[in-house]
Amino acid sequence: xxxxxxxxxxxxxxxxxxxxxxxxxxxxxxxxxxxxxxxxxxxxxxxxxxxxxxxxxxxxxxxxxxxxxxxxxxxxxxxxxxxxxxxxxxxxxxxxxxxxxxxxxx
Numbered sequence: 045x046x047x048x049x050x051x052x053x054x055x056x057x058x059x060x061x062x063x064x065x066x067x068x069x070x071x072x073x074x075x076x077x078x079x080x081x082x083x084x085x086x087x088x089x090x091x092x093x094x095x096x097x098x099x100x101x102x103x104x105x106x107x108x109x110x111x112x113x114x115x116x117x118x119x120x121x122x123x124x125x126x127x128x129x130x131x132x133x134x135x136x137x138x139x140x141x142x143x144x145x146x147x148x149x150x
Contacts, residue, residue, distance in 0.1 A: 045071075046084045052087075058121055059114065066105055070095075
């Protein structure tokens with residue numbers, strides 16, 4: 045849990061002050077896909093089968109265009125080694141197994 049919290053804090057430190065408090069630490073357990081979201085010590089632990097639904101139930105706090113801007117900003121930070129664009133966690137969680145996307149609002 046501590047490493048997830050540290051990673052969340054590292055991402056938050058890269059954001060503008062008004063966005064830092066919106067950062068949340070999550071651990072997705074692929075080996076326990078049926079696990080329902082469970083807050084534990086400041087980290088939400090969830091099985092992969094419930095990740096998309098868990099993200100979709102979050103209250104909207106950012107406009108979708110801002111999510112994209114933050115994703116772009118984080119993608120150009122040092123340590124981002126891939127030349128290929130990555131899906132944001134919200135984008136990844138908002139695409140179900142059939143490839144259907146949801147509206148990214150948080």
